[in-house]
Amino acid sequence: xxxxxxxxxxxxxxxxxxxxxxxxxxxxxxxxxxxxxxxxxxxxxxxxxxxxxxxxxxxxxxxxxxxxxxxxxxxxxxxxxxxxxxxxxxxxxxxxxxxxxxxxxxxxxxxxxxxxxxxxxxxxxxxxxxxxxxxxxxxxxxxxxxxxxxxxxxxxxxxxxxxxxxxxxxxxxxxxxxxxxxxxxxxxxxxxxxxxxxxxxxxxxxxxxxxxxxxxxxxxxxxxxxxxxxxxxxxxxxxxxxxxxxxxxxxxxxxx
Amino acid sequence: xxxxxxxxxxxxxxxxxxxxxxxxxxxxxxxxxxxxxxxxxxxxxxxxxxxxxxxxxxxxxxxxxxxxxxxxxxxxxxxxxxxxxxxxxxxxxxxxxxxxxxxxxxxxxxxxxxxxxxxxxxxxxxxxxxxxxxxxxxxxxxxxxxxxxxxxxxxxxxxxxxxxxxxxxxxxxxxxxxxxxxxxxxxxxxxxxxxxxxxxxxxxxxxxxxxxxxxxxxxxxxxxxxxxxxxxxxxxxxxxxxxxxxxxxxxxxxxx
DNA sequence: CGTCGACTTGACTAAAATCAAACCCGGTGG
DNA sequence: CCACCGGGTTTGATTTTAGTCAAGTCGACG
Numbered sequence: 001x002x003x004x005x006x007x008x009x010x011x012x013x014x015x016x017x018x019x020x021x022x023x024x025x026x027x028x029x030x031x032x033x034x035x036x037x038x039x040x041x042x043x044x045x046x047x048x049x050x051x052x053x054x055x056x057x058x059x060x061x062x063x064x065x066x067x068x069x070x071x072x073x074x075x076x077x078x079x080x081x082x083x084x085x086x087x088x089x090x091x092x093x094x095x096x097x098x099x100x101x102x103x104x105x106x107x108x109x110x111x112x113x114x115x116x117x118x119x120x121x122x123x124x125x126x127x128x129x130x131x132x133x134x135x136x137x138x139x140x141x142x143x144x145x146x147x148x149x150x151x152x153x154x155x156x157x158x159x160x161x162x163x164x165x166x167x168x169x170x171x172x173x174x175x176x177x178x179x180x181x182x183x184x185x186x187x188x189x190x191x192x193x194x195x196x197x198x199x200x201x202x203x204x205x206x207x208x209x210x211x212x213x214x215x216x217x218x219x220x221x222x223x224x225x226x227x228x229x230x231x232x233x234x235x236x237x238x239x240x241x242x243x244x245x246x247x248x249x250x251x252x253x254x255x256x
Numbered sequence: 257x258x259x260x261x262x263x264x265x266x267x268x269x270x271x272x273x274x275x276x277x278x279x280x281x282x283x284x285x286x287x288x289x290x291x292x293x294x295x296x297x298x299x300x301x302x303x304x305x306x307x308x309x310x311x312x313x314x315x316x317x318x319x320x321x322x323x324x325x326x327x328x329x330x331x332x333x334x335x336x337x338x339x340x341x342x343x344x345x346x347x348x349x350x351x352x353x354x355x356x357x358x359x360x361x362x363x364x365x366x367x368x369x370x371x372x373x374x375x376x377x378x379x380x381x382x383x384x385x386x387x388x389x390x391x392x393x394x395x396x397x398x399x400x401x402x403x404x405x406x407x408x409x410x411x412x413x414x415x416x417x418x419x420x421x422x423x424x425x426x427x428x429x430x431x432x433x434x435x436x437x438x439x440x441x442x443x444x445x446x447x448x449x450x451x452x453x454x455x456x457x458x459x460x461x462x463x464x465x466x467x468x469x470x471x472x473x474x475x476x477x478x479x480x481x482x483x484x485x486x487x488x489x490x491x492x493x494x495x496x497x498x499x500x501x502x503x504x505x506x507x508x509x510x511x512x
Numbered sequence: 513c514g515t516c517g518a519c520t521t522g523a524c525t526a527a528a529a530t531c532a533a534a535c536c537c538g539g540t541g542g
Numbered sequence: 543c544c545a546c547c548g549g550g551t552t553t554g555a556t557t558t559t560a561g562t563c564a565a566g567t568c569g570a571c572g
Contacts, residue, residue: 086407098407100403101399136385141357147406151354192519206559212520417527464551468553
């Protein structure tokens with residue numbers, strides 16, 4: 001608590017670099033004093049085994065999380081026991097914001113592989129954000145970005161064909177791997193076909209056929225969960241309806 | 257500026273009551289001083305004609321809005337000119353939060369009928385929220401609720417059959433009308449079949465058939481955009497797959 | 513080497529989109 | 543007053559898409 005700010009700062013920078021949460025931990029224009037205060041946000045790492053649950057619906061909002069190692073899925077299970085995947089969270093990505101509205105989580109977060117999270121206790125975060133405009137700004141930005149993701153997800157589910165959804169999914173993952181400094185054209189999927197299907201609103205057979213189709217078309221190489229992207233622009237084209245058949249006269253804006 | 261707090265307070269209470277934004281303007285436990293500060297959030301009303309645009313993609317985040325009269329839709333138009341409806345915003349409901357992530361709006365907001373909005377300039381809001389924990393709390397809560405709506409929307413689009421989506425939509429609207437003190441079992445839809453379809457990820461014919469089906473089953477009365485709910489519990493049942501055919505063995509949770 | 517789970521592939525079916533035609537209703541103008 | 547638009551809506555017939563059911567195949571691991 002009484003350590004000099006410089007020390008905290010150095011420690012924070014190191015651990016945040018590992019943790020990849022540049023968005024929140026190392027906001028631009030944050031000065032030493034501010035970072036010193038950020039130190040008050042207790043941070044500890046917790047390991048989880050593959051399949052282990054980090055939080056479940058109804059759990060009170062204690063913290064938001066960053067996948068510091070490994071990856072996670074967030075799911076909702078409806079009354080009929082049917083599971084839907086809301087999102088996948090790769091290394092360095094923030095999740096757990098869903099509880100902000102009600103104070104309790106609405107979905108369940110599960111480790112896809114052996115993993116590790118960095119916790120940011122939310123009450124500390126909120127308290128400090130109140131004193132620290134730049135952090136408040138960052139917090140709102142991060143929340144907003146997560147909402148943007150949801151909007152994109154909605155748009156995909158509402159309008160895109162199965163093969164487009166799959167191409168978009170692969171392309172999107174590729175971009176995210178690039179962002180965290182991993183090979184963007186050769187990676188391993190941390191999730192099953194079934195989980196991809198439940199994320200894209202399809203069934204697993206359709207996802208499998210989609211991958212096969214992309215393979216046949218020479219766009220990607222598939223060996224189980226190992227994906228190599230051979231033709232990035234063709235992938236992007238496929239994601240926008242550019243497969244085999246010609247664009248079938250898109251539905252125009254309503255004029256109600 | 258130098259008016260006694262009590263006056264501001266009275267004025268605010270009156271205008272907020274009209275505006276129905278209880279969530280943000282009249283948060284529980286806000287004292288007189290706090291409300292006095294809230295007064296600094298400039299608020300003015302703006303009328304819009306049916307079909308008029310309030311903000312469009314790329315517009316900088318200036319304010320968040322409450323539909324103080326009439327209703328709105330928010331849409332995104334993709335590269336092919338295809339329109340998707342992200343949400344409908346009835347009287348008293350807050351919208352425009354989509355710009356928080358990037359500082360610029362990503363969607364377009366259009367008045368469905370002649371309408372009026374209450375603007376809450378965002379920088380003021382953020383500044384004051386920083387000084388006023390209870391408002392910060394409310395702001396986060398409202399944002400979170402909007403994210404929750406998106407999650408629900410995603411789940412509907414991913415998993416529900418056309419008829420279920422339509423029943424859920426009608427039921428959801430009914431609840432929202434109840435909340436704002438309007439008849440919940442007899443109301444007028446402010447949007448066209450086409451707009452409903454674009455919200456639910458269907459085509460207008462499918463929506464029309466869905467309404468007809470609910471009518472045939474004696475669950476609702478339909479005359480164009482006028483809807484009467486005859487059997488609320490049957491509507492809820494239809495929204496959960498309880499129509500004609502028996503539940504076809506729901507897809508269980510993945511065990512990957 | 514055999515087993516199990518994840519994945520792929522094929523044949524068939526159900527659901528919703530598409531195409532196309534009528535219908536209803538409020539508004540306009542003869 | 544009534545005929546005639548025209549948009550939004552309903553309804554029908556047909557096609558397309560993805561889901562379902564059912565075998566297989568592949569690969570990891572004991």
